[in-house]
Amino acid sequence: MGYQPWTMDETDMSYSYKLSYLKQLEAESIYIMREAVAQFEKPVLLFSGGKDSIVMAHLARKAFWPAKLPFPMLHVDTGHNFPETIEFRDYLVNKIGARLVVRTVQDSIDQGLAVEEKGPNPSRNGLQTVTLLSAIEEFKFDVAFGGARRDEEKARAKERFFSHRDEFSQWDPKNQRPELWHLYNGRKNPGEHFRVFPLSNWTELDIWQYISEEELELPSIYFSHQREIVNRQGVLLAKSEFITLLKGEQYEEKTIRFRTVGDMSCTGAVESPASNLDDIIAEVAAARVTERAARADDQRSEAAMEDRKKQGYF
């Protein structure tokens, strides 16, 4: 059959065979996850209990249905979690019949692999990298699915779908493999591993619209509720045992919700009345600051994320 240019009929046909933007993103993510499972031997899905990893777990179910997830989920537990997140994590794992592995930053500290930061409210954010890498080593995982999105942060905007990590788990942003069409090169030497980011092309708004369209359940902290918080240099931190009030600070009750789910010690809330998905989508669409603006861990320097990623962070 020789090549023929498109006729009008064929152009019209392409219209009736149109996939919505979200369905295109979904199909791409499913393709990426299947590709990683086909190319690697010991995959793991990094699960934080946040909305992105919930969407990722949902996409994984779709990718491998009717089989169960052909890999475990790994939670790197800082010990500074919102109780609601852990409760939800266990609920979801049970519901979808997944296997969950939990490794704790506290164990890494106890084993002398990591040292707690100094100061009144040490963040364990950076220490997660140590725990993550020792879990990867312990289980000999050769690929880890991460829920990072390119729209989150400018160093992440330069990330590949299939991201190579050397034997020290380092990311070398200046020497990334070119990624062409949808041909993903997961070849590696022993001891190296890959991070695969199926949600690379999703934005925060896409995630929320998808959660709404697919009617996914979420931890309650994403929705508006009353909570005692302290305003620390513009970051609204929830009252918890991980926060020590500084001089002049005090807790006050506010109507808030969280846009991201991280540690209680560094994840800031936003004042919001949005108590359902439609309200949240409207709020996200109109938002004027990024979701990571409320993360104290990203405010440390301009290259904070790049530096953490190079060391092997999520």
Place this chain on the structure above:
Amino acid sequence: MEIKEQKREADLLRFITCGSVDDGKSTLIGRLLYDTKTIFEDQLQNIERTSQQRGEEYVNLALLTDGLRAEREQGITIDVAYRYFATPNRKFIMADTPGHIQYTRNMVTGASTANLAIVLVDARKGVIEQTCRHTFITSLLKIDHVILCVNKMDLVGFSEEVFNKIKTDFETFISRLDIADVSYIPVSALQGDNIVNRSESMPWYEGPTLLYTLENVHLGSDLNFVDARFPVQYVSRPQTTEYHDFRGYAGRVEGGVFKPGDEVMILPSGFTSTINSIETFDGPLAEAFPPMSVTITLADEIDISRGDMIVKPNNQPQASQDVELMICWMNEKPLVKGRKYIIRHTTREAKCLVKEIRYKMNINTLHKIEDDLSIGLNDIARIAIRTTVPLFYDEYRRNSATGSLILVDEFTNETLAAGIIL
């Protein structure tokens, strides 16, 4: 412009921006994001702070896209950065591809998934070698739509004459290339002229703004809905009580339309069967088309594995171990004739031998170079390979998914080249 309501049936345009180092590309992107209200306040405050520290007169929008430390320090873009923005009818994925010559491989990377290319030139410099290189790659990778943005019009007094001269030069260059649709827009990214808002300084220009053009480009014929192609990605055998005998072939439809009841042929075995069902988590489908990810079950038990392709018996792809390619070489180590490389094509992996280097392209003159056949970083060449197993392929121009491959180093595992099947 306020983006409150994103329509859920919105379509998607993937485009790349390319230009040379100082054409103001990052500024143009920053302007697009800024004027579509995609930039957030905290991002703006960050770059305002950095601009002030550096003593710059205006907010340096380039700082938004230069995500890596080395890029900010050197003021150049090293790697492809992906950006996202939306208008009510369309979502955009923009690959910002560096113009810096040593990173041209990244432009090919960005171009391989794009439907449209913005080629940027500096109004003071006009069409230069980089412009030709980028435009040639655009045409090689079959990007059907090109927008030539003549930037820094403010620095040439918004002169219509300068714009027309550049337009004529570009028209002459592309007359030898195969590009379906070209638009020309005079802009000042720094001041925002003709990016989102119409320019008051160039009343002589009556065409649309850049954003209007991006929003209204017709996307219809990018995918192939004619030739049924389903490379098997993963064989699904759940072996659970409920799905004890389930055997499905997971993959993405890379061409044509598949329906239950269709007679299909499996390559390379040549066995035929009938599609029993097209399965998804959300239920069985009446038909599957590109770019859907589905699982196909067949009426007969046939031995099928990853890398096989499900097609229709009356419309088969070409099958051969001898393949002619245009390649873009992406590694410092040069191509070695007679060496074996790994290839990845659809879901297939094989080895190949580089049999012949036919010619190298001089992409400034578009002449074929036949007396110097050394192929190094950024070179574009035509080669002939022989593969260890037959490939099932279509001409790249007919189907970019079944017509593309990559060469991989069997020792270092690096991706060495992008290949376009002729």
